[in-house]
Structure formats: structure tokens, C-alpha cells
Amino acid sequence: MTRTSLVSLAAIALAGWASLIAAHAAPPTVTPSPGYDARLQEQRAATSTVQQPVAPVVTPARPRRGKKAPAH
Numbered sequence: 001m002t003r004t005s006l007v008s009l010a011a012i013a014l015a016g017w018a019s020l021i022a023a024h025a026a027p028p029t030v031t032p033s034p035g036y037d038a039r040l041q042e043q044r045a046a047t048s049t050v051q052q053p054v055a056p057v058v059t060p061a062r063p064r065r066g067k068k069a070p071a072h
């Protein structure tokens with residue numbers, strides 16, 4: 001074999017092997033963000049106080065219509 005064909009064969013084999021390797025990319029929402037983490041910790045610290053549950057306001061149900069009396 002000639003040297004150029006051997007180099008091209010090696011390049012093709014290397015490209016084929018590289019295409020089989022899984023990519024290790026992560027979307028931007030997965031990568032850590034120091035600013036977001038700081039705001040999240042502040043928010044959690046602010047809401048960590050114990051709050052008493054508020055009783056819901058109960059309104060009486062409207063009465064339903066009954067059957068109409070016959071006209072005769």
C-alpha cells in the first residue's frame with residue numbers, strides 16, 4: 001500500500017471510531033449557576049419559617065331548586 005492510502009485509511013478509521021463515542025454535552029439548565037443557586041438558597045431560607053395554616057372561608061351552598069308542583 002502506498003503511504004497516502006494508509007494515512008487516509010487511518011483517518012477514516014479514526015473518524016468512524018470517534019463517531020461511536022457518546023457525547024457528554026449537557027443542556028444549560030443542568031449546568032450549575034452560582035447566581036441562581038444563591039437566589040434559591042435565599043428563597044428557601046425566607047420560606048423556611050413555620051407558618052400556621054389559614055382556615056378556608058366557607059360559604060354556604062345555594063339551595064337547589066325542587067320539583068315544580070303540577071299546574072292542575
